[in-house]
Amino acid sequence: PHLSGDGKIAVVHNGIIENYVELRDFLISNGYKFISDTDTEVVSQLVSFYYAECGNALEAVFRVLRRIEGAYALGILCVDEPEHFIAARKDAPLLIGYGEGSNYIASDVTAIIKHTRDVSYMEDGEVAVISADKVQFYNAMEQTIEKEHHTIDWDVSAAEKGGYAHFMLKEIMEQPRALRSALAPRLRDGLVDFGAELGSALPERLGSVVITACGSAYYAGCVGKLAIERLCRVPVTAELASELRYSDPLIGEDTLVIALSQSGETADTLAAVRECRSRGAKVLAIVNAEGSSLTKLADAVLYTRAGPEIAVASTKGYTTQVAVLTALAAELARRLGRLTEPELRELAAGLYRLPDAVQKAIDLNPGLPELARRYCLGGALYYIGRGTDRAVALEAALKMKEISYRHAEAYAAGELKHGTIALVEEGTSVVALCCRTELLGKMISSIEEVKARGAKVLAVAPAGERRILAAADDVITVPRTGPLLDPVAEIVPLQLLAYYAARELGCDIDKPKNLAKSVTVE
Numbered sequence: 001p002h003l004s005g006d007g008k009i010a011v012v013h014n015g016i017i018e019n020y021v022e023l024r025d026f027l028i029s030n031g032y033k034f035i036s037d038t039d040t041e042v043v044s045q046l047v048s049f050y051y052a053e054c055g056n057a058l059e060a061v062f063r064v065l066r067r068i069e070g071a072y073a074l075g076i077l078c079v080d081e082p083e084h085f086i087a088a089r090k091d092a093p094l095l096i097g098y099g100e101g102s103n104y105i106a107s108d109v110t111a112i113i114k115h116t117r118d119v120s121y122m123e124d125g126e127v128a129v130i131s132a133d134k135v136q137f138y139n140a141m142e143q144t145i146e147k148e149h150h151t152i153d154w155d156v157s158a159a160e161k162g163g164y165a166h167f168m169l170k171e172i173m174e175q176p177r178a179l180r181s182a183l184a185p186r187l188r189d190g191l192v193d194f195g196a197e198l199g200s201a202l203p204e205r206l207g208s209v210v211i212t213a214c215g216s217a218y219y220a221g222c223v224g225k226l227a228i229e230r231l232c233r234v235p236v237t238a239e240l241a242s243e244l245r246y247s248d249p250l251i252g253e254d255t256l257v258i259a260l261s262q263s264g265e266t267a268d269t270l271a272a273v274r275e276c277r278s279r280g281a282k283v284l285a286i287v288n289a290e291g292s293s294l295t296k297l298a299d300a301v302l303y304t305r306a307g308p309e310i311a312v313a314s315t316k317g318y319t320t321q322v323a324v325l326t327a328l329a330a331e332l333a334r335r336l337g338r339l340t341e342p343e344l345r346e347l348a349a350g351l352y353r354l355p356d357a358v359q360k361a362i363d364l365n366p367g368l369p370e371l372a373r374r375y376c377l378g379g380a381l382y383y384i385g386r387g388t389d390r391a392v393a394l395e396a397a398l399k400m401k402e403i404s405y406r407h408a409e410a411y412a413a414g415e416l417k418h419g420t421i422a423l424v425e426e427g428t429s430v431v432a433l434c435c436r437t438e439l440l441g442k443m444i445s446s447i448e449e450v451k452a453r454g455a456k457v458l459a460v461a462p463a464g465e466r467r468i469l470a471a472a473d474d475v476i477t478v479p480r481t482g483p484l485l486d487p488v489a490e491i492v493p494l495q496l497l498a499y500y501a502a503r504e505l506g507c508d509i510d511k512p513k514n515l516a517k518s519v520t521v522e
């Protein structure tokens with residue numbers, strides 16, 4: 001916590017106070033001295049300034065909130081009022097947990113699940129005064145309000161490692177179960193059926209689809225784009241939320257915007273959604289975290305039901321997003337009349353089989369720790385693929401980068417000869433994703449090109465694909481699940497490859513350096 005100079009006020013803060021320099025100057029001109037350059041210290045000093053004026057911590061906080069600009073989840077304690085503390089929220093996640101004889105604030109439910117499952121989600125502009133046995137809420141007009149209680153329905157063990165060395169490994173291994181819970185409610189009588197879940201999110205005439213997200217969620221969107229375009233024959237673009245929001249996008253009332261986010265709190269994704277809504281678009285959110293900010297902005301929400309994801313690197317968050325997007329593509333195609341019933345049944349059958357296929361993808365590859373040692377510990381690492389394989393390559397390279405700190409890049413295999421092949425030399429590691437059967441010949445050419453320059457090639461291919469066994473140095477085997485579902489089974493051994501590389505390198509796997517689980521600032 002940051003203390004005010006007089007030691008009376010303590011503040012914890014998640015977010016950024018954008019006008020802190022101006023406020024700092026104001027406080028300095030009033031005789032305040034600072035011991036850090038942080039925006040958070042400005043908040044503690046400003047509360048102290050107003051507290052000195054009015055002698056009431058809540059009133060002082062209200063005055064501060066009228067002056068600060070930016071994003072914040074704040075917890076504020078005043079030494080003269082030890083029986084309670086104050087919380088305030090704007091554009092950063094904050095929830096209240098109700099315990100027995102104790103109440104809590106947290107940015108994420110995983111922090112307090114050991115103590116309580118009874119929570120209220122704070123909204124922008126709201127303030128709460130929390131004592132051991134009571135919580136009083138105020139809205140942005142400073143009027144008292146009542147808040148709804150929500151019960152967290154997952155088990156405490158979901159926020160524990162359960163015998164695994166890391167949350168990431170546990171979450172990788174949980175994927176079959178997570179996929180079952182994501183897909184089961186959307187499969188009925190051998191068909192994909194979202195029932196009333198899409199609510200009012202579909203435009204009357206579907207002109208185009210824009211998928212927006214950040215990081216792994218964006219890469220899930222890249223897979224989803226291919227699935228929706230292929231099944232629905234409508235134009236789909238996948239846009240990074242941080243780019244979309246500033247791109248003056250061609251979005252209107254006939255655009256369906258699909259926003260993907262595990263946390264539902266990613267600042268860039270929220271901002272992109274607000275931008276799209278201001279242009280009249282309908283927004284469908286695909287989210288894991290219940291009660292998160294994105295769920296409140298969207299016209300309808302599809303929960304991925306993956307359970308809490310605690311490791312910073314997304315695994316089950318990503319695969320459940322891809323699975324729900326693919327199921328959504330089938331649902332839209334059915335509504336648009338683009339597929340025959342046998343085609344729809346075949347897709348649904350693939351989705352039914354997906355959790356088992358993911359388990360197989362794990363079981364088929366006990367040699368991954370050794371492959372990680374041989375391919376991933378030195379030099380650059382390139383991931384190549386075409387079509388959906390290319391989209392998966394992007395995610396696979398991100399996994400490797402974020403937890404092992406190895407330099408890993410993903411390229412469309414056909415692009416190698418347009419530049420990147422210049423970087424391939426003796427000993428360079430290339431991971432070639434080869435699940436697109438119709439493009440196998442092309443991938444074999446790419447493998448030969450990089451091998452001719454001295455690269456060692458680790459391929460990912462369906463079981464029994466002899467041509468790949470002959471062309472590559474080593475093969476990670478994945479079960480065949482069908483062109484649209486392969487990405488889900490295919491990424492899993494590559495998540496493990498990154499995990500074992502990071503473990504070998506002694507990295508802090510669950511909390512990689514410089515990264516946060518939810519990126520709640522721009």
Ligand code: AGP
Pocket residue numbers: 214215216217260261262263264265266269312313314315402515516517518519
């Ligand atoms: C995933 O491994 C990353 N940690 C990161 O790219 C993440 O996917 C991104 O920040 C988006 O998060 P979200 O899904 O919670 O919006």
